[in-house]
Amino acid sequence: MNNLKVERDGRVVTVRLHRPHALNALSSELLAELLGVLGPLDHDPDVGCVVVTGSEKVFAAGADIKEMAAKSAVDMLSEDYFAAWEDFADLRIPKIAAVNGYALGGGCELAMMCDLVVAGESALFGQPEIKLGVIPGIGGTQRLTRLVGRAKAMDLVLTGRTLDAREAERCGLVSRVVPDDRVLAEALGAAATVASYGRTAVRAARECVDRALETGLRDGIRFERRVFHALFATDGQKEGMAAFLEKRTPRFHGS
Numbered sequence: 501m502n503n504l505k506v507e508r509d510g511r512v513v514t515v516r517l518h519r520p521h522a523l524n525a526l527s528s529e530l531l532a533e534l535l536g537v538l539g540p541l542d543h544d545p546d547v548g549c550v551v552v553t554g555s556e557k558v559f560a561a562g563a564d565i566k567e568m569a570a571k572s573a574v575d576m577l578s579e580d581y582f583a584a585w586e587d588f589a590d591l592r593i594p595k596i597a598a599v600n601g602y603a604l605g606g607g608c609e610l611a612m613m614c615d616l617v618v619a620g621e622s623a624l625f626g627q628p629e630i631k632l633g634v635i636p637g638i639g640g641t642q643r644l645t646r647l648v649g650r651a652k653a654m655d656l657v658l659t660g661r662t663l664d665a666r667e668a669e670r671c672g673l674v675s676r677v678v679p680d681d682r683v684l685a686e687a688l689g690a691a692a693t694v695a696s697y698g699r700t701a702v703r704a705a706r707e708c709v710d711r712a713l714e715t716g717l718r719d720g721i722r723f724e725r726r727v728f729h730a731l732f733a734t735d736g737q738k739e740g741m742a743a744f745l746e747k748r749t750p751r752f753h754g755s
């Protein structure tokens with residue numbers, strides 16, 4: 501692998517974006533490597549959560565401008581450029597973004613595709629594509645608007661300005677802000693917690709939360725209730741409730 505460093509600790513896998521010369525710009529090769537690592541993990545019952553991180557200076561400075569610059573509209577259409585990023589978003593394993601430094605353009609969009617975003621106090625988020633004569637292309641106009649609302653999304657997408665971590669947290673883009681040197685530890689702690697729970701319930705929970713962004717309230721509540729019912733077929737529900745009644749810690753064993 502040329503663009504990633506991967507480590508595993510128990511049920512948590514950490515994927516570090518590593519293209520320092522290009523500030524972790526999200527090239528097609530990087531994406532292929534990311535999907536190559538995460539695709540099999542999605543089916544691995546022994547892995548319960550993934551942390552995606554970058555370096556101290558940069559999470560990711562966006563899609564790779566050098567790779568795209570010379571392409572024609574026909575190239576973009578025929579390759580359906582960026583379509584494979586939805587494969588990342590569609591992975592069912594929970595994903596936590598641990599963000600230090602810049603998360604710009606595709607970097608911000610990658611963070612938004614994760615389920616939790618833990619950011620350092622100095623992190624900067626933004627969708628600066630307008631400065632390049634284009635617009636966000638990996639879901640930025642859609643996910644950002646759903647997460648932060650139209651007023652803030654328009655501000656970011658039309659001006660290209662950056663948000664610091666505190667503003668990003670206030671407007672719903674970031675889950676937790678911590679001191680810069682605590683970001684990875686905080687993300688790994690959250691990942692270990694998520695990974696310790698029942699695998700089916702965790703996947704069901706994230707699917708239901710995301711469904712809220714896609715559907716009306718009535719349909720969403722019915723969807724949630726049906727998923728809740730179905731969880732009574734799992735070992736996780738049996739173990740979780742038995743452990744509560746027996747006043748002991750549950751042992752989900754990934755179920």
Ligand code: HXC
Pocket residue numbers: 521522523525526561562563564565566567602604605606607628629632634635636637638
């Ligand atoms: C390719 C990039 C890059 C990128 C930085 N680099 N960002 N290469 N794609 N997105 C490269 C630079 O060309 C440079 O390489 C090296 O990384 C260091 O970058 P500098 O600019 O010298 O670093 P610095 O002065 O610290 O500035 C950091 C920065 C700036 C503020 C993050 O790099 C920046 O503004 N980058 C672009 C951010 C951006 O516009 N992102 C959106 C991309 S478009 P050399 O070889 O010169 O040393 C996108 C979706 C587009 O994400 C959808 C369109 C369809």
